Amino acid sequence: MIYIDRTCKETLYMQIYHQIKTDILQGSLKEGDLLQGSRGLANTLHVSRNTVDAAYGQLYAEGYIFPKKGIGYVVASLPKLTLSTSLETIENVKATHNNLLPPKQELPILYDLTNGSHSNDLFPKTLWKKATIECIEKLDSEQKLAKIIDKQGELYLRHTLLSYLKRIRGIHCTEDQIIITCGIQQSLEYICKLLANDKSYVFMEEPGYHKATAVFLNNNLKIQTVPVDEHGLMVSRLPANKEHCILYTTPSHQFPTGVTMPIHRRLELLSWAKENHSYILEDDFDSELRYYAKPIPSLQSIDMNDRVIYLGTFSKALSPTIRMGYMILPHKLLSRYNQIFQDYNATVPILNQYVVSHLIETGEYDRHVRRMNHVFRQRLECFEREFKNISSNLKLSSNGSGQYFLLEFSTSVSQDILIKKAAEQGVKVYSTMQFWQEKTDCPPNTLFLGFSKIDIKNIEDCVSRLKKAWSEWL
């Protein structure tokens, strides 16, 4: 018996459809049962015949019923199935999952000295809006609003990016070597597929960038760590007889120690890569943000042997929310790239690619980077001033660039306690433990503090809270 509810929001034909479907699934309508003719049912229900036809059409499209010539619609044969839910199981899993979530933050955090996020006002909102409108029109006139896009990224962006990188980072390459990705991790995913096999391993700086490590591990690469000194990755500790390896490094601003690899070490590293037929992944993540000297030319710019894969991102100078980065492949990897990714789609929306290209082309990007440098330099100097006055037991390490610094206590104290005490005063600071593969090698009394999210007017208060929190060890 079908019941029609005219006050219900559901259309009449869907009501009929649902009730017949339920009858079939619950077994009250069985295989071979004949449905009432559509004219008859329409009369019974006081609906139009089209309504019943639509319901029957849908049931037929889904395979619940089929038309029998000269008779009408008949219920199809369905396999006997326990569709009995395992709902309790689902609930159990849900409960377990909820237990895995971090406990609720009990104390209000006033200042989060995190890494990566910026204060909201640093996003070039007006520029972005204006560029978006212009680029939608440009894409429209080029008939590109709905066309499958180049897997490597749009030539317009690769072209302006190339001239920018030549100028700023000394990059030498052609547009066909540039691949636009949705960030460093996506670039690393591609590289793992390009270079790695089951037996591959990768050399990582210790300490190093944990988000790169995550990608390598998820691609079944073995990680071998290389220590870092005041000149960055210690090339002398690399084995000489390991061929066809991958080495990941942050030479211009080692993450997280902040040191810069000087030219002699860079040349040694390139020499090692050449002799060992290995590739260097140069992550140049924040090279535009240097406050006292110009950015140091990239490894890629002095590599003459096609051994460097250059990785960049717009997350630091623009915003982490735009999810855009790039990699530059050596020429000799291009044919392999084109072969193994031939059926792949691009990962970055065309409009966003055009907006960034437009900002670079018009010089707005340069102006924005200068503004960011000004803001970040002021924040860093403010932190340096404030911490200087506190105690000689505290050492702030920064190389005058980027968006973070390390804070080292000469007194004996553990990170956990320092973090907890700071949180009690409303300041969130971070452990350096996550950057170490060998956790026991991590200095227990060094913290990671980012200054990209805190407003300069709050730094004084923030540091005085930290002073209060840590008075015991100062």
Next chain:
Amino acid sequence: MIYIDRTCKETLYMQIYHQIKTDILQGSLKEGDLLQGSRGLANTLHVSRNTVDAAYGQLYAEGYIFPKKGIGYVVASLPKLTLSTSLETIENVKATHNNLLPPKQELPILYDLTNGSHSNDLFPKTLWKKATIECIEKLDSEQKLAKIIDKQGELYLRHTLLSYLKRIRGIHCTEDQIIITCGIQQSLEYICKLLANDKSYVFMEEPGYHKATAVFLNNNLKIQTVPVDEHGLMVSRLPANKEHCILYTTPSHQFPTGVTMPIHRRLELLSWAKENHSYILEDDFDSELRYYAKPIPSLQSIDMNDRVIYLGTFSKALSPTIRMGYMILPHKLLSRYNQIFQDYNATVPILNQYVVSHLIETGEYDRHVRRMNHVFRQRLECFEREFKNISSNLKLSSNGSGQYFLLEFSTSVSQDILIKKAAEQGVKVYSTMQFWQEKTDCPPNTLFLGFSKIDIKNIEDCVSRLKKAWSEWL
């Protein structure tokens, strides 16, 4: 000898920096050589002392020189290195690469019956602009313009998407099961990392979606094909004793045959997955585009055993240029997802996520989908009409949905010849060969024709050109 050119665009300090650096790299300044004092050099060059200090500071930052107490700057020790270029090699590789590029298109293509791209006018340009402006303001007020974003995608989008999918596709899940990705391929990359190990293999429909195959192969999965009949993937051909497998399927609109899997087959498939502890990847890529019946409820909506991973995309209903899709994980995979991707970043820009969410929330997305359905239905019907009149030797297969159809010749002729002849008349049609793992099983006389990019007013001319091209076989 340093030479200053005041007419040159380069700043004075960069001129000094570059000349000293070149001297060091070329060996005319050697290890231990003392640089002239900055005051003296400034006097010699008639520049300010700050200018020389800036140049020396940069050279120091890069490790070319270092300060010796009481003496001044001294040239650092650099390893002897042949930086001799292998430029010829690079040129050779370049030449080889260029040879790999497809030959230039000799004939002008008037109508490209491709898959995936839409005609430019189908992009909701005005809506997108308006929504972008509104969403930038919304993000600004929520202080989210420059903050690291949720790796799963923004809750705002997951929330509106969830209610949309419940309504349209019968999806049952919670927001925490939804992961926003930059497309189906990105979803599959995640799934490979979630489910696969070295011994894993994946069941694929034959013929099937080649872009999914590409991802599985790049993740070292073994492909085992399963034939497709008029009800889609033939569940009876699946082995019963294979545990913990992955099965990829397009049940609502099999790619490329176009058939729909009816309910009895769906239930069989779910039963197989349950018994074999295997996962079904349900690619529901164009389920919104159905022209005669409502979309068929998804497999996910009738799965009660947490065996279906649902995959969707905005490429078909909105545009392939926005690079946005999603997957819905079963509850029991969530803790593993959170564990192995805990250090991963999101892949889709926050602004684009907000724009799509805004379109769904305001009902604009529904209205847009209806417009797309209207346009595509008209195009499909126009093709059907035009081809019907041509010859009984041609069979057009479509299930009244999507953006493509297959064209089968009952006469004996090869795809290559048909494609070549069509191109000579300015129409690009496609082979079905790429969808087959076992190329010899591909019917030689079936072509793939997409109607998402051609304007309806051109279809008559397009078909009359094809008639001319293929007259021999009609």
